[in-house]
Amino acid sequence: xxxxxxxxxxxxxxxxxxxxxxxxxxxxxxxxxxxxxxxxxxxxxxxxxxxxxxxxxxxxxxxxxxxxxxxxxxxxxxxxxxxxxxxxxxxxxxxxxxxxxxxxxxxxxxxxxxxxxxxxxxxxxxxxxxxxxxxxxxxxxxxxxxxxxxxxxxxxxxxxxxxxxxxxxxxxxxxxxxxxxxxxxxxxxxxxxxxxxxxxxxxxxxxxxxxxxxxxxxxxxxxxxxxxxxxxxxxxxxxxxxxxxxxxxxxxxxxxxxxxxxxxxxxxxxxxxxxxxxxxxxxxxxxxxxxxxxxxxxxxxxxxxxxxxxxxxxxxxxxxxxxxxxxxxxxxxxxxxxxxxxxxxxxxxxxxxxxxxxxxxxxxxxxxxxxx
Amino acid sequence: xxxxxxxxxxxxxxxxxxxxxxxxxxxxxxxxxxxxxxxxxxxxxxxxxxxxxxxxxxxxxxxxxxxxxxxxxxxxxxxxxxxxxxxxxxxxxxxxxxxxxxxxxxxxxxxxxxxxxxxxxxxxxxxxxxxxxxxxxxxxxxxxxxxxxxxxxxxxxxxxxxxxxxxxxxxxxxxxxxxxxxxxxxxxxxxxxxxxxxx
Numbered sequence: 001x002x003x004x005x006x007x008x009x010x011x012x013x014x015x016x017x018x019x020x021x022x023x024x025x026x027x028x029x030x031x032x033x034x035x036x037x038x039x040x041x042x043x044x045x046x047x048x049x050x051x052x053x054x055x056x057x058x059x060x061x062x063x064x065x066x067x068x069x070x071x072x073x074x075x076x077x078x079x080x081x082x083x084x085x086x087x088x089x090x091x092x093x094x095x096x097x098x099x100x101x102x103x104x105x106x107x108x109x110x111x112x113x114x115x116x117x118x119x120x121x122x123x124x125x126x127x128x129x130x131x132x133x134x135x136x137x138x139x140x141x142x143x144x145x146x147x148x149x150x151x152x153x154x155x156x157x158x159x160x161x162x163x164x165x166x167x168x169x170x171x172x173x174x175x176x177x178x179x180x181x182x183x184x185x186x187x188x189x190x191x192x193x194x195x196x197x198x199x200x201x202x203x204x205x206x207x208x209x210x211x212x213x214x215x216x217x218x219x220x221x222x223x224x225x226x227x228x229x230x231x232x233x234x235x236x237x238x239x240x241x242x243x244x245x246x247x248x249x250x251x252x253x254x255x256x257x258x259x260x261x262x263x264x265x266x267x268x269x270x271x272x273x274x275x276x277x278x279x280x281x282x283x284x285x286x287x288x289x290x291x292x293x294x295x296x297x298x299x300x301x302x303x304x305x306x307x308x309x310x311x312x313x314x315x316x317x318x319x320x321x322x323x324x325x326x327x328x329x330x331x332x333x334x335x336x337x338x339x340x341x342x343x344x345x346x347x348x349x350x351x352x353x354x355x356x357x358x359x360x361x362x363x364x365x366x367x368x369x370x371x372x
Numbered sequence: 373x374x375x376x377x378x379x380x381x382x383x384x385x386x387x388x389x390x391x392x393x394x395x396x397x398x399x400x401x402x403x404x405x406x407x408x409x410x411x412x413x414x415x416x417x418x419x420x421x422x423x424x425x426x427x428x429x430x431x432x433x434x435x436x437x438x439x440x441x442x443x444x445x446x447x448x449x450x451x452x453x454x455x456x457x458x459x460x461x462x463x464x465x466x467x468x469x470x471x472x473x474x475x476x477x478x479x480x481x482x483x484x485x486x487x488x489x490x491x492x493x494x495x496x497x498x499x500x501x502x503x504x505x506x507x508x509x510x511x512x513x514x515x516x517x518x519x520x521x522x523x524x525x526x527x528x529x530x531x532x533x534x535x536x537x538x539x540x541x542x543x544x545x546x547x548x549x550x551x552x553x554x555x556x557x558x559x560x561x562x563x564x565x566x567x568x569x570x571x
Contacts, residue, residue, distance in 0.1 A: 023375045098409065129506060130428045137432040140440020144412055147447050151405060159451065166448050173440070190506060 008122070033125045037114050045262040047319075049076040052326050059330040083258070086251035094248060095152040102149025103249070103256035109138040109145075110264045116192050117270050120280050120310035124192070131191040132184065135271065136177050139226060142264075143169040146235065146245050149257075153248040161244025164337060165235035168225060171344035176222035178352040179215040182359040183208060183275050186370050196279030204283040209276040211370060214355045216276045218348050220321075223268035225344070227261060230329040234337050265325060266318060273317035280310030384424055390417040408450055412443040429506040 008029055015025035050065070050073055057064025065072025090096055113135045118124035128134060143166040150162020184190055186208070187198045199207050209216050225232040236244035246257050273279060282289075286306050295302050335343070363370040394414040398407045415438040422431035462468065513521050 027375065098405075128428060129504075130432050133429070133432050133436075137436035137440060140436050140444070141416075143444050144409070144439065144447065147444070147451065148409060151447075151451055163448065163451060166444055170441070170444060 037117070037125055038111065041111065041114055041263050041266065042259075044266045045259055046076040046080070048262050048266060048322055048326075049079065051319075051322065052329075055323070055326045056330045059327070080255065083251060083255035088251045088253065089248075091154065091248050093154045095154065098148050098152035099248075100253070102145050102152055102245075103253045103260070105145030105148060106142055107145075107256050107260040107263075109141040110260050110267060113138045113267055114263075117267065118192050118196060118274065118279060119314050120307050121193070123280075123307065123310065127191055127193050129191060131189070131193075132180055132195065132271075132275070133190050135267075136173070136180065139264075140169075140173060142260075149249070150245040153245070155248055157241045157243075158245050158247045161235045161241050161247070164241075165228065165245060168228070168232065168234060168340060168344075171341055172222045172225040172348070175218050175344065175348040175352040176226065178349075178356050179212070179219040179222070180275065182212055182215045182352075182356045185356070185359055185363060186211065192274055192279070196274055196281065199278045200281045200285065203281065203285045203288075204278070207276065207278040207281070212276060212355070212359070214351060215359075216272075218352045218355065219275065220272060221343075221348065223272060224325060224328070225340070227265045227268055227325075229261075229265065229325060231332040231335050232340060233329075233334060234340055237334060265322060269318040269321035269325065270314065272321050273314060277317045278313075280314045282309050282313055380424060383420070387417045387420045387424070390414075391421070404450055405447075408443065408447045411446065412439050415439045415443060427505055429509060 011029050011032075012022060012025040015028060016022060020028075053072070053075060054064045065075035068074040068078050090099055115125045116128060116131050116134055118127075146165040146169075147162045150158045150160075150165070153159070183195060187195045189195065189198075195208075228235050234244075235241075236246060241247070246254055249257060286302075286309065290296070290302050359370065391414055394410045394417065397410040398414060401407050401410070415434065419431040419434040419439070422428075422434060
């Protein structure tokens with residue numbers, strides 16, 4: 001399966017044409033995909049914020065943003081500009097260093113996790129061997145940032161919000177990791193590229209959602225809980241805790257939390273689509289289309305077509321899931337903290353353990369369907 | 373010197389400096405909260421050192437276990453019992469410090485001896501496994517390291533049961549170790565809502 005566009009190779013060859021050494025070409029190449037993904041993440045956040053405003057308005061029979069650009073598409077940019085120019089306030093009795101470090105610690109791991117999100121065979125920053133495990137371990141850093149900002153604010157609501165966030169994140173990480181483990185068991189690899197390739201044999205029929213329906217639901221619930229979105233937004237439950245750990249934050253530091261939570265939402269949606277919905281795969285395999293059109297799979301036209309279809313499919317699937325997440329947020333009530341912990345420890349954990357066990361058994365019994 | 377090696381040396385210097393300064397901060401700082409957060413930083417930079425050694429799986433496991441679980445729980449516990457009161461001065465603080473410093477120095481000398489006597493260089497650089505390490509670790513855990521692995525899991529189970537027994541004192545009317553009836557006041561105190569008595 002070693003085909004597809006290799007932009008890095010072509011770029012390096014192009015630079016070598018100017019007489020640069022391969023090392024210098026590599027250094028010039030390195031920041032490009034990172035910048036591209038960062039820009040993609042930020043644009044994704046803007047789109048999601050706009051969607052959130054519009055869909056919530058539709059759910060509540062309002063119009064939503066209307067005046068900033070056509071259909072209010074410029075509203076998120078106006079929001080961002082407002083937060084940028086707002087005064088940066090550190091409360092007098094807060095702990096200045098921790099207060100500043102908290103939001104950074106929340107945002108950085110989320111952005112780092114984009115390292116492993118593939119948009120095509122070679123369209124990702126780095127195909128690291130530990131792949132999906134990197135995301136799991138990075139997402140476990142986030143609660144430290146939340147605890148830090150909750151503590152540093154010197155406010156009881158903030159502290160409670162931070163503690164809740166940490167408790168929630170720890171309890172939902174375990175079923176999340178176990179359902180990922182079931183996928184890894186079927187793929188025999190931790191790499192996100194391998195996970196998608198393993199689902200690409202028969203288009204929509206070979207997607208993991210059919211083989212891992214329980215894992216899919218558990219993963220989605222846990223991903224929503226990790227993103228702290230309704231029905232699981234207890235850390236910032238506004239009726240009880242004002243705004244949880246972000247109560248004392250204003251301006252750009254608040255914007256970092258805001259950005260972090262939305263980037264995390266998009267990242268979770270992308271990962272669900274990679275793990276369960278075939279990643280960049282088109283519902284009908286591209287090889288079949290190429291054969292139907294009598295074109296060789298390595299033809300430049302087909303290559304560009306495959307790559308663009310891949311990006312479109314990944315983004316489309318991710319935004320479908322984001323849409324579901326937004327609908328869930330505006331139509332479901334919040335669970336209580338004891339219900340939340342009960343759901344995590346007494347329901348999702350046993351179910352995901354059983355799912356892992358059954359997957360292992362099925363893999364031994366039907367190696368051709370569940371990965372040999 | 374190639375660019376890759378220069379980058380490696382710069383990363384190594386920064387990571388080891390962060391580890392050393394952070395570890396000193398964990399020990400020497402007065403505020404327990406700062407110590408706990410710095411401990412997280414030390415764990416992170418140790419994970420970075422593992423990454424430099426091409427052991428990406430060990431690095432990610434280090435982050436997941438030590439930063440994501442151990443350190444979060446340490447901070448969590450500190451914040452649950454965090455009271456704004458000064459620690460009581462200890463009388464013989466000087467002799468305690470001398471004893472603990474000497475113990476640490478002994479351990480350090482042991483480590484230095486290990487470092488000097490061991491042969492660290494690999495027979496050939498091609499033998500390094502890099503990305504393959506995940507598979508190799510799995511193979512070892514299920515073959516020659518099976519017994520230590522299982523014993524460690526039993527140990528963790530024991531610790532977990534112990535923690536549950538300590539936390540759920542209300543389910544027992546008698547203290548396990550002394551046989552005396554359990555102090556009911558303690559139970560009430562622990563089930564009081566958080567932060568009602570603060571300030």
